[in-house]
Amino acid sequence: MGAQIIDGKAIAAGIRDTIQTAVTERRSNNQSIPGLAVVLVGDNSASAVYVRMKRRDCEQVGFAAQDHDLPTSTTQDELTALVDELNADPAIHGILVQLPLPDHIDAQAIIERIDPAKDVDGFHPQNVGRLVLRLPGLRSCTPHGVMTLLEHTDTDLVGAHAVVIGQSNIVGRPMALELLNARCTVTVCHSRTRDLQDQVAQADVLVAAVGRTAFIPGDWIKPGATVIDVGINRQEDGRLVGDVEADGAMQRAGWMTPVPGGVGPLTRATLLENTLEATRQLDG
Ligand SMILES: Nc1nc2c(c(=O)[nH]1)N[C@@H](CN(C=O)c1ccc(C(=O)N[C@@H](CCC(=O)O)C(=O)O)cc1)CN2
Ligand SMILES: [Mg+2]
Numbered sequence: 001m002g003a004q005i006i007d008g009k010a011i012a013a014g015i016r017d018t019i020q021t022a023v024t025e026r027r028s029n030n031q032s033i034p035g036l037a038v039v040l041v042g043d044n045s046a047s048a049v050y051v052r053m054k055r056r057d058c059e060q061v062g063f064a065a066q067d068h069d070l071p072t073s074t075t076q077d078e079l080t081a082l083v084d085e086l087n088a089d090p091a092i093h094g095i096l097v098q099l100p101l102p103d104h105i106d107a108q109a110i111i112e113r114i115d116p117a118k119d120v121d122g123f124h125p126q127n128v129g130r131l132v133l134r135l136p137g138l139r140s141c142t143p144h145g146v147m148t149l150l151e152h153t154d155t156d157l158v159g160a161h162a163v164v165i166g167q168s169n170i171v172g173r174p175m176a177l178e179l180l181n182a183r184c185t186v187t188v189c190h191s192r193t194r195d196l197q198d199q200v201a202q203a204d205v206l207v208a209a210v211g212r213t214a215f216i217p218g219d220w221i222k223p224g225a226t227v228i229d230v231g232i233n234r235q236e237d238g239r240l241v242g243d244v245e246a247d248g249a250m251q252r253a254g255w256m257t258p259v260p261g262g263v264g265p266l267t268r269a270t271l272l273e274n275t276l277e278a279t280r281q282l283d284g
Pocket of ligand 1 (some may be wrong): 096262
């Protein structure tokens with residue numbers, strides 16, 4: 001028996017269709033069209049790919065994407081001034097500053113400069129705090145997208161033991177909160193965790209967000225577990241692989257995301273959902 005595949009590509013396509021319909025309706029009701037500012041600083045090649053995809057997604061659903069491609073030499077003050085301008089622009093409902101930013105830029109200061117109402121990445125402390133407190137707000141795209149993927153499985157989250165591997169601000173920490181809010185019992189593992197294998201073996205739901213090729217051997221997976229692989233690791237031959245050793249894990253898991261075509265498409269689809277939500281909150 002092999003795991004059932006959680007088809008992120010198909011699920012994301014369904015979300016884009018729903019959003020496209022909502023935008024068409026807004027247009028015919030003379031309501032504002034969601035405007036997303038997509039800010040890319042520097043020449044990180046992976047970021048360039050992700051930003052291109054996000055801009056293409058916006059075009060497909062009928063959002064107005066505003067492109068800001070800035071050189072690596074952009075200063076903190078210049079980027080801050082752009083964020084201030086976008087905060088004040090009524091045609092912009094969402095501001096996305098692609099990460100990572102160049103080393104000389106204080107990324108946290110930029111994140112905190114974004115109006116929380118336009119923070120469609122859900123990275124602003126106010127939005128993270130709202131997630132902690134189980135209040136409505138803009139929720140970080142990858143963890144929120146993972147919750148959407150889980151809704152497309154028969155995984156019973158209530159009381160399930162969820163193990164998150166990784167403690168980053170973008171994925172691991174908000175992921176643990178999302179799972180806790182869904183009433184899982186949550187364990188967060190990281191580079192100092194003792195006996196990782198033992199933790200993984202107890203996971204009914206495993207979320208791997210480490211960024212290291214095949215870091216989790218497939219035979220560690222609890223039989224029947226739901227495995228969400230957030231890792232996107234490019235191999236020398238150009239192939240993308242996850243953090244979980246896929247062939248072995250597929251033999252044991254009940255459900256599993258592929259890489260590519262699992263979490264990544266949901267990160268982008270959730271950005272669109274957040275931008276539509278921000279537009280509704282700002283303009284009705
Ligand atoms: N401001 C942000 N920066 C970053 C975020 C984020 O959510 N907001 N997350 C990651 C990267 N990321 C989004 O920007 C992202 C990564 C991967 C994908 C994706 O669709 N991946 C595809 C494969 C793409 C490829 O061929 O290379 C897949 O997994 O199928 C989308 C978004 C860091 N920065
Ligand atoms: Mg949702």
